Amino acid sequence: MSRPTVSQVSAWRPQALLELAGAWDDAAGRLQAQADSVDDSVTHSSGGFAGSAAGAARAAIGPTTAGLRGVCRALILAAAKARDAADVITRGRERVLAVAADARNEGCPVGDDGTVAPPSAPSALLVACSGGSDSVARTMLDVRAAELTRVLQGALSSLGAADAEAAAAIDAAFDTAIPGAAPVRPAGLTGSSVGDWPHMSQDSINASIAGMPDSERRRLVESRPQEVGNTDGVPWEMRIAANRINIANAILDERRRIDVPDDVKLRAAVAPTLEPADAERLWATLHADPAMRASAVSAYDRHARDRIAYYETLLADVPDPLDRDRRVPRQILAFDPQRQSFIELSGDLRRAHALAVLVPGLNTTFEGADDDVATARRFVAGSTGDIAMITYLGGPFPTGQLAAGVADAADPRYALHMAPRLVAFSEDVDRRAGSMPVTYLGHSYGGSILGSAEHLGLTADRVIYVEAAGAGVGVWDTSDWHNRNPDVVRFSLTAPGDPIGLVQGIPRGPHGADPDGLPGVIPLAPGRRLGGGPMGGLSSHSDVLNEPSDAWRNIVAVITGDREHIRVAG
Template sequence: MSQVVIWRPQALIDLAGAWDDAAGRLQAQADAVDDEVAGSAGVFTGSAARAAREAIGPTTAGLRGVCRALILAAAQARDAAEVITRCRDRVLEVVTDARGDGCAVSEDGTVAPPAAPSALLVACSGGSEAVARTMLDVRATELTRALQGALSALGAADAEAATAIDAAFDATPADPAPVRPAGAAGNPVADWPHLSQDAIAAAVAGMSDTDRRRLVESRPHEVGNTDGVPWETRIAANRINIADAILDQRRRIEVPDEVKLRAAVAPTLEAADAERLWAALNADPSMRAAAIAAYDHDARSRIDYYESLLADVADPVDRDRRVPRQILAFDPQRESFIELSGDLTRARALAVLVPGLNTTFDGAADDVATARRFVAGSTGDVAMITYLGGPFPTGQLVAGLVDATDPRYALKMAPRLVAFSEDVERRAGSMPVTYVGHSYGGSILGTAESFGLTADRVIYVEAAGAGVGVHDPSDWHNRNPDVLRFSLTAPGDPIGLVQGIPLGPHGADPDRLPGVIPLAAGRTLTGGPMGGLSSHSDVLNEPSDAWRNILAVITGDREHIRVG
């Protein structure tokens, strides 16, 4: 008990911040070494120079491994602070209850009843002091059980945090040399672009645990973003990719202030104006600080977002339990982000959500939240993947609508979705897989169907169209001949004005194509009819008739599917 009282979980938050700062500083040193080595290439030549460069290469690689480990350990420390705080609060809550009842609390969490019952308790016990003492003993026993259980949970959380933090540092490779499977000629992933997904899966599965770990550490980008790689391995690699992305943003922040000030001056077109602004920035501390803060703002926002991807989240089915995020793809350059929500080992159905207009790489949280609601609503029977296979059209009001008329986003993303659907099919096994295309995502989904998507069911939800070049069901070429297709468009959704227009960029209106089963939009949570402008998103986000209809299709609950 004395330990619990003096524990300060905030120290873990402070430690995480210190580790993040240390990673940034250490990375700057590694960058400086690499720059010096590169700069010496023209003046320091010969066998000694070559030997020196070969010798220092593993050193800087090791330093970068430590930088990653610091970032990953910091994420574990933040998670630990949250869990330990909650467990500690529970201990103190039980102690407060015990002392409020007049009980004594010992160091090991044993609760002793008061020396004598109160007169009120005796009176409530029919005037029997013996009965009152028995009640106090029972209460003390209950409190002891609760307090020692809370202490045990706190101890377990502490031990788990220590193990997780140790594991983050243990992941730093002692030998930075990558594993080289037979036939890879020094590059373990060089042949992957020419191999089938089955071949890639078999190659990774055939590695030893040590070789697989080294592959993840040496080639995280390829491992984390290649279809065919087992998902557990992709998830592990993407934790490293996220840590590297944080370090990239820290590199931006660590540049000298002079660089940040020059960036503020750079957009100035006139030389005289640039000179005056430069002078003002150097003379006025507040202007200088504002210019530096503006430069750092975007990088810090991205760091906050990336750190949230490393943090554990509440289990959608059990909010008191926290689970790691399952990132199946993370590529800021290609704006690709894929996340699995739910537990595949217990789910009976799998769904893939393809969102629409104004979906961004850094703003996928809303779409992930949508997926998590379907997992929670099914009590874990559904696992759902949020699929961002590249950039989506963006823009407010008219600008967004104009960008959404561009079919190139769909044409670029659809082949990637087709390839991913092969990976999903392999992982799902006999589990039914449903693809949900919302808004512009409907066009992406339909285009992918025309290119050979594999699905058991597809749902076009408030879809922009049936797919680029899709004007008839024969234009779809889903590799599953028994695929079931559904569509849902709420009355009054403005998307109806552009669905299936002649010569439109996104193909036919899926609501009107033969063989597509229309789903009823039904009523909202408050009982009114689902429709109007807000229905475009409400059908996915509000626990309405439409939402339940979509869930019924995903789970295969035919009894509760309502046809429109």
């Protein structure tokens, strides 16, 4: 819309957008239940429904239910945009009202169009401060009124633009309600389809998509979001768009779990490991005791609601790392709850001069990656946008507290499982980065994942083993690394007193050699903390990545190629 008036803004109630978002979410759940019911009644019908009429009914109902599910998905995406709009418009409205209030407090009349007039007469104090000159005081009031007009009308214009942008975003979300029942065949590859992608090279996938018109790309995203959002070789803008759909579908999946009958939820509360007699007694108790029954149902729902709340944050816009007053969409390059795969890009590749990929470590989880994403955003902000950073979760990580965590981290299976995926992803990163240098950071257990990937043929310009568990499974010498870039430069950083040092390089250990001691690996100086003390001790394990210290600046210098500021350990 055009610039709103002050009275219009005063009457606005952004809370209504949150209420609308909630209503759309609920409608999506109810509509999905209806779609499931229709689908089950015909597509999965039993009891003798056969013959040509049955076949025709099933063929007809497929596009119908696909369309209904598309509307469900659109409602979820539109609700996310409505919540974003409520936040932005609330802040914009508060800014307009605050400026108008300031003007009125100074005795200035405020016009509905945002024009601020000076008071009818200057105060005695202002005249005194103007050397007793009434004309000088009036001139000062005129200047102040003009400044308030500029600020207030600017705030009104910004709010109007935000309102128009929110409306366009909500409209675009509803545009995703296009059913895509038929598989899409990439242009230029006769006889090939999305189903062939697992057997195609990334270059072939990329080339096939490059030959598609925009309309066909969009249809591909909407009809096959799971494959598009999680396949290396697909352009990243398409992966990001597809993963918004995948996240919406995941929310709908969790809503479906909440909508199941209570008996299904109670069955889930009866542990399958119980003896049959114990399971039967618990089952009877859950049905006989209303409080226990309600508790079991609530626990079942709570897990699903927690996942919904997390997934909604992935659809929400986030503060721009370079401008906290501006919000930007998240750039999620992979989202697959079944595989525990989550990859997110932070920063602007068009502005950045260097790209980094962060592979985190112990206790990283699919639903708890926020801390690692926040680390990436700090690197973007701290480099004033010179760095764009990818947070890489290519599968499950070891987890556990204290001794249990240490024991799980001794298992090399996680590294061996994830390393091939990281190798494949590095090929895609190399393609997207172009001439931009790419640095991989393996932190803690992530160091073992990174080293194992180097063993299998990772492509990187620079590699940093940060407080790393080891140089990789089966890596005992630099000859065991097979990075596809023969000019790769390797660094390591381990602060003194970090307990990780107790497990690095254990003979015949699960994670290979200590990267700090391998020839050709450049040891970075941990330096000093923000407060001036030496970087070291238990907390240094994560602080080197998160505290604006010498170690952190050393990592930034490596990523950006700022050789003058790289500090090597003595």
